[in-house]
Amino acid sequence: MDNHKELINRLHLDSRLKLEDIPDLDLYMDQVIQLFENKFSASKRREDEKVLTKTMINNYAKGKLFFPVENKKYSKEHLIMISLIYQMKGALSISDVQLTLERLNQKITGEEFDIKPVYESVLKLSKANAARMNNLMADHLQEVDTEVEQLNDPEKDYLEKLLLIETFTEMSNLYRKSAEKLVDDLMDGKEE
Template identity: 40%
Template sequence: MTIDTKDMLNSILASISRIDYIKPEEIPGIDLYMDQVTTFMESQLSASKRHADDKILTKTMINNYAKNDILPPPVKKKYSKEHLLMLTFIYYFKNILSISDIQVLLGPLTEKYFNHNGEMSLTDIYEEIMRLELKQIDPLTKDIVRKYKMACDSYENAEADNQDFLKKFAFICMLSFDVYLKKQVIEKLIDDMAKPKK
């Protein structure tokens, strides 16, 4: 590939650094109306957009999440801090999971921790998930660089005009296979969660 390993690593680190999450302390201390919610989410997660005109969350999406019991309904048309935390989970899950899988996954979270004053709050759960995910950045970056190097070493016998394409194709295939396998594991876990308890 024409990009050298150091440039590729810098590119990977730059794209990973754009992956952001909403810190609980950044969420307004007051309940928000729909327009305020979409504006807030857009401002907080805009760095994760692929294209400038992509929408983070629209009013229609949020209304559909509430209709499908993925997001608890607003109270007097206002959304709480917990709603915004749930919307953040939904935002990340919606790119890889079906609506029904998200229902199975978030249903118990809503039931046990949304507006409950137990030992653990939804904010506590969210903060722990973000802490765990941030710990994954370095190992994931190293794995991506390793796959990139493997792709660079492939198709050495191909015609020179085709090598760049084939190496990029190999890199994309390796990354896609990784996503595919992890998605299979996620779906298996969700299927197990959906089974009625004996």
């Protein structure tokens, strides 16, 4: 691949729901869906995909992935929780997401706890991860280019994509497995 910056740009790594994107007033479900659609539509794989649906939100509520809403309105804290769910669900099972967020939900509802500083940390780490991904992507592309050149095959473009897909899926699996081990640690701590 000639230009890793083009691939990085197509990933829209900067797509995050920032605190300033969230209104100070509570939102109805349709407004929540519209907010997420506006913020994350560029990062969809296909045009007909939905970023967030009523069914998804209802399933998250039934699964206790976030604390109960009041008067069918979602607070800033709910939107933060939905944003965390949105980011985690691509790599973790819904039950792992629920377990990961369970204590955070308890803190929000049971204590005088402000989730905003925690979310600011998430956003700061996300920005650093995007920069790190840019550097890693360049390294991966360089390594793959070297391998493809050594193969001396006329279908270089295909082989390059094949090796990149394998590399990215392997990295994704390594990170997912690491996250799952941490979820298991949360479960082990819960049982004690």
